[in-house]
Amino acid sequence: MTMLKPGATVGILGGGQLARMLALAGARLGLKIHIYSPVANDPAFEVCAARTCADFLDEAALAAFAESVDVVTYEFENVPARTAEVLEAHRPVRPNPKVLALTQDRLVEKQFVKSLGIATAPFADVTSVETLAEAVAQLGRPSILKTRRFGYDGKGQTKIVEGVELADAFKAVGEAPSILEGFVRFAKEVSVVAARGIDGEFRAYDLCENVHENHILATTTAPAAVSAATARAAIDKARAIAEAAEYVGVIAVELFVVADAPGERLVVNEIAPRVHNSGHWTLDGAVTSQFEQHMRAVAGMPLGATRRHGRQVVMRNLIGADADNWAKILREDGACLHLYGKTESRPGRKMGHVTRVVS
Amino acid sequence: MTMLKPGATVGILGGGQLARMLALAGARLGLKIHIYSPVANDPAFEVCAARTCADFLDEAALAAFAESVDVVTYEFENVPARTAEVLEAHRPVRPNPKVLALTQDRLVEKQFVKSLGIATAPFADVTSVETLAEAVAQLGRPSILKTRRFGYDGKGQTKIVEGVELADAFKAVGEAPSILEGFVRFAKEVSVVAARGIDGEFRAYDLCENVHENHILATTTAPAAVSAATARAAIDKARAIAEAAEYVGVIAVELFVVADAPGERLVVNEIAPRVHNSGHWTLDGAVTSQFEQHMRAVAGMPLGATRRHGRQVVMRNLIGADADNWAKILREDGACLHLYGKTESRPGRKMGHVTRVVS
Secondary structure (H helix, E strand, O other): OOOOOOOOEEEEEOOOHHHHHHHHHHHHEOOEEEEEEOOOOOHHHHHOOEEEEOOOOOHHHHHHHHHOOOEEEEOOOOOOHHHHHHHHOOOOEOOOHHHHHHHOOHHHHHHHHHHOOOOEOOEEEEOOHHHHHHHHHHHOOOEEEEEOOOOOOOOOEEEEOOOOOHHHHHHHOOOOOEEEEEOOOOOEEEEEEEEEOOOOOEEEOOOEEEEEEOOEEEEEEEOOOOOHHHHHHHHHHHHHHHHHOOOOEEEEEEEEEEOOOOOOEEEEEEEEOOOOHHHOOHHHHEOOOHHHHHHHHHOOOOOOOOOEOOOEEEEEEEEHHHHHHHHHHHHOOOEEEEEOOOOOOOOOOEEEEEEEEEO | OOOOOOOOEEEEEOOOHHHHHHHHHHHHEOOEEEEEEOOOOOHHHHHOOEEEEOOOOOHHHHHHHHHOOOEEEEOOOOOOHHHHHHHHOOOOEOOOHHHHHHHOOHHHHHHHHHHOOOOEOOEEEEOOHHHHHHHHHHHOOOEEEEEOOOOOOOOOEEEEOOOOOHHHHHHHOOOOOEEEEEOOOOOEEEEEEEEEOOOOOEEEOOOEEEEEEOOEEEEEEEOOOOOHHHHHHHHHHHHHHHHHOOOOEEEEEEEEEEOOOOOOEEEEEEEEOOOOHHHOOHHHHEOOOHHHHHHHHHOOOOOOOOOEOOOEEEEEEEEHHHHHHHHHHHHOOOEEEEEOOOOOOOOOOEEEEEEEEEO
C-alpha cells in the first residue's frame, strides 16, 4: 500500500484514552477516524464522527467497519486473533497481527526476544503446580508468577516469596497457563518509545525512566538518567525487535536497568505493540507526539521529528482521585493537563495525566 | 456562573477549522463538545460526538442545542443577533453577545475603539455615492471602501485610487452601508492574541507579525520585530478593549505599526472576538494553545501559560493548492503540519497550516 492521503480514514480498535489521543492526533493531520469498541461510553467515541459499538467477535460488524476504513490499527494488544483475521481479509492491519500473537503471550514474547539474542528476565513455563515447583527450584525466590495472557497493571500476577505455598500462588493466577519470572534486582525501569515506518525507517524518542506505584505507571521522566551507551543500547534493542517483527507503528519496549554488572546491563521486560503510557510526555514535550507518529506510520506517511523540548520532561499519571486536582493543575504555571473524558472515576483507573516541561 | 467541570459540554457555533481546533483542545481538557453548524460536511463535525446541523435562525434547534450544553461560544463574529438572543435565554454565551454587535459592524467597532482613546485609521460613514464623495474629499486617495458588515479576507472592500469613479466603487461593495478608511502607510501588520478570564485575568501571547497575500493571512511570526515598548503598548490596547467589552475568551486585535512618527505608532485595524488565524502558531509554539486558552476561559477555568517555545515561531497558512504539499511538509524536519479535513480545495480556501519552531 502506498501512503494514505489526508481525508483517508483510519479505523481504531478500542475506545480508551489511547484511542482517544490517537484520534485527536489523526484529526490534526486531516485524517478521518472510525472507532470500534464494544463499550458504549468509551472516551474515544466522543472525538470522532464514525463509530461502531459492537463486540470484537461480531464478524459482520468487523467486516463493515473494515470496508469503511483505509487501514486498521489498535490501542491494545489483546485483540482476539479471529478479530484480526477478519479485518485483514478486508484492509491492512498495522502493526501486523503477527505482532499481536507475539505480545499476547508472555512466554512467546520472551522466547522471541531471547531468539534475537536480547536479554530478558530468566523465565520458565508453568502449566501446573508441579511445573511451578520445578520452575521455583530453578529460578529461586523471590520470583513472580504471571499468567501468559491478559495481564496488565499488575493484574494476573503474584509474587512468590519465602513461605508462599505454590498451590496458593497458582490459584492466585487462576491456574491459568503462566510463566515464572526470576526476580530482577533492577536499579531503574526505562522504556523506549519508537516508531517504524512502512519503508523501514526507525525513529526513537529519548529513552525515558518510569516509576510505578501499585504496579501502575506513576511518572515518566525523559531523558532517563542513564549513560549515553545504555540509552543507545536500549534503543538498538527496540530497533532489533521492531525489525524482526516487521513492525509498522509506534512500539514501546520496557526494560530494566541492572546495576550489578560493571556499568549498566539491560533486560527487556515487556513489549507493547502500541502507543504507550510512558510516551504521553511527547504530547507536550516533543516535536511530534507518539500519537501523531503512530498515525503517520500506519497511514504510510513519513515519520516526524522526535526531538525533546526543554531540558527534561516529566509526565505524571492522574490515577483515580488524583484527577480531582484538575483545577489546581490548571492554575499551575506551565503544567499541561490532559483529561480522558472518563465519566466514572475508580481507584487505579487512569483518568488523565499532567506534563511538565523543564526548560 | 462558576467553573465548569471536566465532563461539562461546550457548545460551539460554527463548524470550520477554528471550531475544529477548539473542539480538539476541549477534548484534551476532558470537555465534551457540541458543534452547531448549518453546513453538513463542515470539518468540526468530524471531531465531536454531539452535532446539530441546522440554520442559525432555527429557533427550536437553537433552544434544544442550548439546553444540551453548559456554555455556548462561537468561532466567527457574524452570529446573527437573534441567534445570540435565543441562546442567551438558556445558557451563558461567551464572549458576551454585546461583543458581536461591536465587531459585526466596522463603523460601530471603530467608534468603540476611538471612544477608548485608541487610534484607528481615519474613517467616515458611507451610505450613498454622495456621502462617499464627502468622505473621499475628507480622507483623500488612496482610501479603502469597506462594507460595514460581513467582510473578511478582502471580501466586501475596494480601493479608491486616482481615477476610480465613486459610483463604480460603491457598486463594487454592493451599495451596502459602508465606511471609508483613510489609507495607513504601515511598516508592519501585527496582532495581539490574548485571553480574558471570567475573573478578569488577562494573558497575552507574544505580539506577532503578520504578512498578508491577496488579502489573506500568509504568515505569522512570533515575536514581532518591534521595540519592546511597541509590543507592550499593543498588548495594553488589547487589554483596554477586552476590559471595556467585559470580554471572556480569546480575542485578537490587529494593528498597524506606522513608522512615520519618531519611533513606532500603533493603529488598531480590526478586532476579532474569537480565536484567530494569527494565533495558530500557539498550537506548537506556546505552552497553552489559543484554542485551549479559549476553552479554559469560556468554561470559567483559570488561564494557562502563554510562554513561547523557541526563539521564534513561524506559522504559514496552506491556502488552496498549497496543501497539496502535505507530503513534503511531513518529511521536513521539525515542521508541524495541521490539515483541517476540508473535502474540497478551492483557491483562497484555508486548508491547513504549518508551524516551524526555531530553537
